[in-house]
Amino acid sequence: MTQDRLMQVLVAPHVSEKSAGLAEAATQHVFKVLPDATKLEIKKAVELMFEVKVAGVRVVNVPGKRKTFGRRPGRRNDWRKAYVTLAAGQDIELDVE
Secondary structure (H helix, E strand, C coil), X not given: CCHHHHHHHEEEECCCHHXXXXXXXXXXXXXXXXXXCCHHHXXXXXXXXXXXXXXXXXXXXXXXXXXXXXXXXXXXXXXXXXXXXXXXXXXXXXXXX
């Protein structure tokens, strides 16, 4: 795992009502990550970028939704979501607007 790879693993924070509630209540943060990212890579990337201690990582593969584009059926891309649990006393401040 090179530092260049770790800087690319986290794609974006996933902002929703559920993720905001988790951030306040359980010190968990949700990120969109690369489809081939491993739990260890995600852990090291969060520790590198935010300088916090990570207690655990859970990963979910989210299938793309089926949609119609005009008259043609289509499908959105699959993506991967990571729930990162921080150690006690740690916090990440995300500036999301």
